[in-house]
Amino acid sequence: MQDKYSPADVEKAAQSHWKAIDAYKAVEHDPRFPKGKYYACSMLPYPSGKLHMGHVRNYTINDVMYRYLRMNGYNVLMPMGWDAFGMPAENAAMANNVPPAQWTYSNIAHMREQMESMGLAIDWSREMTACKPEYYKWNQWMFLKMLEKGIIYKKTGTVNWDPIDQTVLANEQVVDGRGWRSGALIEKREIPMYYARITDYADELLAYVDDKLPGWPERVRTMQTNWIGKSTGVRFAFPHQIKGADGQLIQDGKMYVFTTRPDTVMGVTFCAVAAEHPLAIHAAQTNPELAAFNAECKLGSVIEADMATMEKKGMPTGLFVTHPLTGEQVEVWVGNYVLITYGDGAVMGVPAHDERDFAFAKKYKLPIKQVIKAEGKEFSTDAWQEWYGDKDISIVTNSGKYDGLRYAEAVDAVAADMQAKGLGEKKITFRLRDWGISRQRYWGTPIPMIHCGDCGVVPVPEKDLPVVLPEDCVPDGTGNPLNKYEAFLKCDCPQCGKPARRETDTMDTFVDSSWYYMRYTSPGSDKMVDERNDYWMPMDQYIGGIEHAVMHLLYARFWTKIMRDFGLVKFDEPFVNLLTQGMVLNETYYREDAAGKKTWFNPADVDLTLDDKGRPQGAVSKADGQPVNIGGTEKMSKSKNNGIDPQAQIEQYGADTARLFTMFASPPEQTLEWSGSGVEGANRFLRRVWGFGYAQRDAIAAIGAPLTAVATTDAGKTLRRELHKVLQQADYDVKRIQYNTVVSACMKMLNTLESAKDADAASLSEGYSIFLRLLNPVAPHITHVLWEELGYAKAHGDILNVQWPQVDPAALEQSEIEMMIQVNGKLRGSVVVAKTADKASIEAAALANEAVQKFIEGTPKKVIVVPGKLINIVV
RNA sequence: GCUCCGAUGGUGAAAUUGGUAGACACUGGAGACUUAAAAUCUCCCGCCGCAAGGCGUGCCGGUUCGAUUCCGGCUCGGAGCACCA
Numbered sequence: 001m002q003d004k005y006s007p008a009d010v011e012k013a014a015q016s017h018w019k020a021i022d023a024y025k026a027v028e029h030d031p032r033f034p035k036g037k038y039y040a041c042s043m044l045p046y047p048s049g050k051l052h053m054g055h056v057r058n059y060t061i062n063d064v065m066y067r068y069l070r071m072n073g074y075n076v077l078m079p080m081g082w083d084a085f086g087m088p089a090e091n092a093a094m095a096n097n098v099p100p101a102q103w104t105y106s107n108i109a110h111m112r113e114q115m116e117s118m119g120l121a122i123d124w125s126r127e128m129t130a131c132k133p134e135y136y137k138w139n140q141w142m143f144l145k146m147l148e149k150g151i152i153y154k155k156t157g158t159v160n161w162d163p164i165d166q167t168v169l170a171n172e173q174v175v176d177g178r179g180w181r182s183g184a185l186i187e188k189r190e191i192p193m194y195y196a197r198i199t200d201y202a203d204e205l206l207a208y209v210d211d212k213l214p215g216w217p218e219r220v221r222t223m224q225t226n227w228i229g230k231s232t233g234v235r236f237a238f239p240h241q242i243k244g245a246d247g248q249l250i251q252d253g254k255m256y257v258f259t260t261r262p263d264t265v266m267g268v269t270f271c272a273v274a275a276e277h278p279l280a281i282h283a284a285q286t287n288p289e290l291a292a293f294n295a296e297c298k299l300g301s302v303i304e305a306d307m308a309t310m311e312k313k314g315m316p317t318g319l320f321v322t323h324p325l326t327g328e329q330v331e332v333w334v335g336n337y338v339l340i341t342y343g344d345g346a347v348m349g350v351p352a353h354d355e356r357d358f359a360f361a362k363k364y365k366l367p368i369k370q371v372i373k374a375e376g377k378e379f380s381t382d383a384w385q386e387w388y389g390d391k392d393i394s395i396v397t398n399s400g401k402y403d404g405l406r407y408a409e410a411v412d413a414v415a416a417d418m419q420a421k422g423l424g425e426k427k428i429t430f431r432l433r434d435w436g437i438s439r440q441r442y443w444g445t446p447i448p449m450i451h452c453g454d455c456g457v458v459p460v461p462e463k464d465l466p467v468v469l470p471e472d473c474v475p476d477g478t479g480n481p482l483n484k485y486e487a488f489l490k491c492d493c494p495q496c497g498k499p500a501r502r503e504t505d506t507m508d509t510f511v512d513s514s515w516y517y518m519r520y521t522s523p524g525s526d527k528m529v530d531e532r533n534d535y536w537m538p539m540d541q542y543i544g545g546i547e548h549a550v551m552h553l554l555y556a557r558f559w560t561k562i563m564r565d566f567g568l569v570k571f572d573e574p575f576v577n578l579l580t581q582g583m584v585l586n587e588t589y590y591r592e593d594a595a596g597k598k599t600w601f602n603p604a605d606v607d608l609t610l611d612d613k614g615r616p617q618g619a620v621s622k623a624d625g626q627p628v629n630i631g632g633t634e635k636m637s638k639s640k641n642n643g644i645d646p647q648a649q650i651e652q653y654g655a656d657t658a659r660l661f662t663m664f665a666s667p668p669e670q671t672l673e674w675s676g677s678g679v680e681g682a683n684r685f686l687r688r689v690w691g692f693g694y695a696q697r698d699a700i701a702a703i704g705a706p707l708t709a710v711a712t713t714d715a716g717k718t719l720r721r722e723l724h725k726v727l728q729q730a731d732y733d734v735k736r737i738q739y740n741t742v743v744s745a746c747m748k749m750l751n752t753l754e755s756a757k758d759a760d761a762a763s764l765s766e767g768y769s770i771f772l773r774l775l776n777p778v779a780p781h782i783t784h785v786l787w788e789e790l791g792y793a794k795a796h797g798d799i800l801n802v803q804w805p806q807v808d809p810a811a812l813e814q815s816e817i818e819m820m821i822q823v824n825g826k827l828r829g830s831v832v833v834a835k836t837a838d839k840a841s842i843e844a845a846a847l848a849n850e851a852v853q854k855f856i857e858g859t860p861k862k863v864i865v866v867p868g869k870l871i872n873i874v875v
Numbered sequence: 876g877c878u879c880c881g882a883u884g885g886u887g888a889a890a891u892u893g894g895u896a897g898a899c900a901c902u903g904g905a906g907a908c909u910u911a912a913a914a915u916c917u918c919c920c921g922c923c924g925c926a927a928g929g930c931g932u933g934c935c936g937g938u939u940c941g942a943u944u945c946c947g948g949c950u951c952g953g954a955g956c957a958c959c960a
Contacts, residue, residue, distance in 0.1 A: 043960095044960090045960090046959090046960050048960090083960070086959080086960065087958085087959065087960085088959080088960080159958070160958075168958075169958080170958040170959065171957085171958055171959075172958075172959040172960095173958085173959090174958095219879055219880055220879090222878085222879060222880095223878070223879050223880090223954095223955075226877095226878050226879075227878080227955090227956085227957090229878090302957095302958085303956080303957095303958095304876095304877085304956050304957070305876075305877085305955095305956060307876090308876040308877065308956085309876050310876095355876095356876090432957090433957070435957080436957080436958080438958095439958060440958090441958085508958075509958095509959095509960070510957095510960090513960085545954095545960095546879095546880085546954060546955085547954065547955065547960085548955095548960085549879080549954080549955070550878095550879095550955060550956080550957090551955085551956090551957065552960085583953085583954085608902095610885090610902080610903075611885090611903095615885045615886090615902090615903085616885080616886090616902095632952095634953095635953090664887090664888095664899085664900075665887055665888080665900090665901095666887070666888075667888085670881085670888095671881090671953080672887090673886085673887060675886080675887065675901065675902095677886095677901055677902065678886090678887070678900075678901055680901085681900060681901055682900090685900090687914095687915095691915095729891090732891065733891090736891085740887090740888075740889085740899090741888090741889070741898090741899080743899080743900090744888090744889080744898070744899035744900070745899085746899095747899055747900070748898080748899065751899090818895095819895095820894085820895045822894085822895085822940085822941075824940075824941085825894095825939095825940065825941040825942095826941095827895060830895080861940085862940060863940090864894090864940055864941080866894055866941095869894055869895080870894055870895065870941095872894080872940055872941060873940090874940045874941090
């Protein structure tokens with residue numbers, strides 16, 4: 001045994017041992033594990049090039065869980081794969097003139113190596129890669145089945161269009177309303193796309209959030225509930241008659257709107273339609289100013305946050321519609337905030353009770369008519385007040401027969417009257433929209449459709465799947481290169497056999513990530529999933545970033561329900577427990593030039609200057625010694641140059657140190673701040689772990705490295721009491737996935753062990769074995785090697801498979817306890833009492849306490865005794 | 876703009892159900908060892924105060940014998956917003 005801790009040697013030894021025994025291969029119904037299966041999975045990484053600290057954190061959490069559960073008798077599965085389709089590969093291709101496939105596969109190879117150096121308990125025999133035909137074939141297969149059942153359908157959708165590069169842009173590629181490469185002002189464009197009817201499942205997705213996901217964080221469930229956004233409202237029509245220039249009736253129609261506030265319908269003072277609405281188009285024919293405004297409305301991105309914060313603009317059409325209940329004429333405006341693809345492309349305007357309408361009416365001096373009042377509230381058209389829109393306290397007013405009604409009553413009454421007139425009815429709506437899955441991009445799953453001049457759009461027959469994506473294209477930023485790829489485009493129509501053209505749109509990568517976790521269960525299967533999926537799924541624990549709280553998780557839930565309805569799986573929800581890990585942050589440092597341009601300095605290249613109390617005063621660049629600004633702690637990113645390379649950390653300190661630090665620095669769900677000195681501290685701790693083992697190796701090996709002991713000395717008894725007490729707490733913490741305090745429990749144990757070297761050898765052996773087992777999930781390499789070197793492995797087998805340490809209640813027994821004494825809720829002293837003492841004697845002992853007496857005058861009003869904890873004396 | 880979350884010493888954090896605020900670390904300080912440095916070891920470290928004591932969990936208020944924890948109102952920071960993954 002080496003006297004000094006050498007992480008490189010230790011980790012190499014442990015990893016080659018695991019490889020030799022194929023330690024992490026998961027087998028269905030493995031008889032070695034009596035507690036049954038446990039499927040713990042991390043969210044699929046995108047193979048961007050190399051691991052970042054977010055990955056390290058994610059997989060370490062997963063790995064700690066794996067090792068803990070395995071020691072507790074579970075058959076644990078930890079798989080890994082690659083979200084290998086997507087935009088970054090196309091961007092890299094453009095930058096380096098290398099096909100996305102080549103870039104992607106070489107990144108995967110490198111990142112797999114990095115994961116291996118972290119010592120993760122991954123079963124690599126189940127690895128999946130989204131860009132391989134054997135995987136995406138099943139995306140296509142599902143697409144065809146969903147199309148056949150009407151779950152996938154075609155309609156137009158709005159996209160960002162770059163008029164210079166002549167290409168569709170992703171939201172990420174739109175910067176301040178301009179194309180990221182061309183700088184051109186973005187336009188909205190309507191194009192045909194495929195949609196999945198997730199709204200048909202909205203009710204079920206919502207109901208299950210409430211009832212069947214108790215293992216999910218409350219905040220994620222709330223976010224999903226709000227995203228689905230169920231509301232009851234009324235869809236109704238404003239009838240209208242449009243006359244030509246000669247006064248002749250040319251249109252006798254109905255303009256439909258939807259509202260969640262039908263109780264305010266008597267307060268309508270205008271209506272607004274999208275620029276693409278038939279009324280807007282009609283009015284623009286004779287109004288050049290309006291035509292120009294309509295064109296302006298089509299500028300800008302489709303990003304919702306942009307839409308919500310942009311200046312609300314409008315222009316009157318000169319057309320009027322009839323209010324369905326009052327018969328009044330209401331003017332129709334075009335509004336830049338009304339979208340043709342949502343609802344009917346038209347909204348009613350009630351300025352008194354909708355904040356956006358209020359601002360719009362103020363701006364264009366439209367009438368504001370109060371139709372809602374609330375007790376003790378004063379209405380004024382001067383400024384918007386929160387209560388104007390609060391349906392919980394509203395009472396209808398100025399609305400004729402509806403006056404005095406509460407929200408729910410008013411909704412019913414208005415809906416009934418609309419229905420009686422044949423102009424509308426109650427409608428349940430969802431904020432959730434159908435899932436647009438078409439992408440006008442190369443590097444994705446080809447949509448299996450064929451365009452035939454005679455037959456129209458024809459699905460690819462199942463027997464012809466997969467439609468294989470060519471892997472040798474290099475995109476150039478001007479649209480999908482498949483459109484120029486003759487060998488891919490050319491095909492025969494499956495119906496008539498005539499020459500036809502393949503669809504070149506590919507699928508949203510969220511399709512890949514909606515079911516990959518099920519493919520892990522069925523590697524190599526000639527079905528999408530097979531009976532092995534019934535064993536492993538539903539997943540027991542899913543781990544990933546909070547940024548996926550809504551979209552990915554909702555799509556995966558939806559996809560699962562489709563698979564269930566197709567008879568492919570037997571469960572309703574894919575993820576029983578969910579852990580949303582926090583982001584990894586680091587300090588930022590920068591200099592600003594005269595033009596305000598910031599240059600960011602990596603924290604590794606900066607020295608802090610401290611005052612005499614050790615507080616940071618400023619920072620200087622190591623390169624030139626000149627000051628740099630401290631920019632605050634932010635998410636590690638390329639743009640802020642504050643990333644830390646996991647590879648460099650592993651090379652310098654070893655994987656165990658990197659794992660230990662990331663587990664210790666924060667609880668898994670919170671953000672984690674990187675700290676170079678914190679890493680040093682973690683490494684220092686592991687050196688002490690090694691040092692203790694080295695010092696005790698002969699004593700422990702000599703008595704056969706027992707895992708339990710009966711203390712024969714007082715020092716041994718104290719040691720056992722303290723260790724088992726810490727173990728009890730750590731056991732609670734590891735179960736609730738609070739790994740930071742599990743690590744601190746390990747630190748407490750080592751502190752205790754180091755100060756108890758007089759204890760008997762059996763107690764020490766038991767104590768160190770408890771400590772190694774508790775630390776093993778976090779730092780598996782060093783504990784594996786120490787377990788062997790001290791003779792534990794010889795006596796009990798690999799630490800990987802040994803039983804998790806158990807708390808010995810006998811070790812915890814104590815006859816006396818210390819209780820705190822408060823006077824009026826303030827701590828004034830403490831008293832040691834027998835564990836069995838009754839309330840009266842505790843009270844008497846507390847009142848007799850000298851330190852306490854000087855705060856008590858006369859008889860106490862009340863004495864509260866909390867057994868085992870404290871006494872509060874109220875005077 | 877909308878939805879959700881968070882805030883505790885110089886720093887990361889802990890406190891299981893409303894019951895000892897600051898465990899465990901990091902930084903800093905003092906000392907030991909050393910020719911010296913590194914490493915290691917020992918002690919100190921919420922703020923104010925000589926002390927007694929007072930104050931203290933983002934801010935303001937409430938409930939309670941007792942509030943980091945529960946309630947109401949704010950401030951600041953973060954995540955998501957449907958074509959980033």
